[in-house]
Amino acid sequence: PRTLVCHDLKGGYLDDEKCLLGWKMEGYRFWRWWQVDIFVYFSHNFVTIPPACWIDASHKHGVPILGTLITEWDDGVQLCSQFLKNDDVMEKFVKKLVDITLYYNFDGWLLNIENKLDFIERMLNFVEILTERLHKVHANSLVVWYDSVTIDGNLLWQNELNDNNVLFFNRCDGIFLNYTWTEENLNETMKRASLLNRPDNVFIGIDVFARGCVGKFDVCKSMEKIKSRNLSSAIFAPSWTFEAIGRDVELGKDFFQNETK
Template identity: 30%
Template sequence: MVFWGGSAGEGLILAPGAPVIDAAHRNGVKVHGTVFVLREGKPGGKKKWLEKFVQKPGAAYPVADKLIQAARHYGFEGWFINQETGGDEGADATIARGLRDVRAYARATSTVECTWYDSMVASGEINWQGELNDADKLFLQDGGVRVSDSLFLDYQWNQGRLTTSGEKATGELKRSRYDVYAGAEMSWATPLDPETACPQGKQHLASVALFVPEDESMPEKSMPEKVNGKHKTMDLADLFKKEA
């Protein structure tokens, strides 16, 4: 479960709170905090934030060390990293390589996990792929170096792309096809069908990552209806049934 959030105005890094960690662990669920570097604009991201993230004054990466320290101290498993700053403030190939190195360093020096969101490619450009390919593979596996534990694909995948992603993972990269997650944004009017990735009775093509799945469990797709000027209280029994 990714504790999602973070913004330029409130902070790029968000660690999960103790009640969330406790509830997840009591149900056998791992928890990741979020590092979210936004797109350019208002408030937007800034290249200097990326440069600070990958700075290496000596043999270590200070930001990575702090992320590891926070995860260990509060008892959660890792971090979801979403870098979407592009345009004039975007990263270049050097920063892209630095982000790869930061995560490889964290994986080599700790058991803290990392999930990488499919947004930035090796050149540093923001170019959502919707698949595991030559442009984004180094953020999951770079030769014999395990860079991330999983890759969250942007919402442009289809059956063909998931098939080739699995082949890339198991063939060239020597990784499990289930380290690749097909992202499905459930808040869309017509979300991508997770069954495309996990067809019944057949080998699953990839894992599935549900973004804001609670939208499917709410009384309304947007705001619950009002009764006497107040929002109707959610029927928790119905919510739990849908969540199950």
């Protein structure tokens, strides 16, 4: 089983986007690279490219880092209809994403479609083609699908691997399942992933803010349930230790202790 960390910070990222302007102690920082297999730099922009400082830190410690492609709500419907308009437009969009990945020297994408979807077949092709094209030019690249839209095009988080999302999973390197799961969801996921011989490619979400799951300082309890089933984990928003209980511009007072805990 692998551990993915998906870094999300409320209000967007501030100091870490400006790595050439100087480093400040106030910014969120992550240093437990030896415990992580994949790092995702997440934001709510349509296309998020990880800043150079995060790419450098990840690669220095041998950890692949992914950017994020996200569409959400009504605006997301419009964006999807644009880049999935036809095969030619979709192919151009794939090429641009591959070019961006290579130019900025990161390792792939988290695909997060959180809106109703009309172009299911073309989205499936998009996921498959993007994965294949990246693998051709970057052998260790990764494309991970987030569990939010179903194969029927409905925005409906499944919290497990099932018939509603497995076709997306089959076309890329992994799936990031939503975090409001039950143990029954984990058992069903384990069965399906084992049949496909891909249990380590299923990343079970854990929200550190504990929205609908066991999180905060009890993240370990969720991790134990996931790992006991030989599934991988996806820790979302670890900056809870920074923005919720330990943010202090005076040299990050309490943050270091809370992050370590």
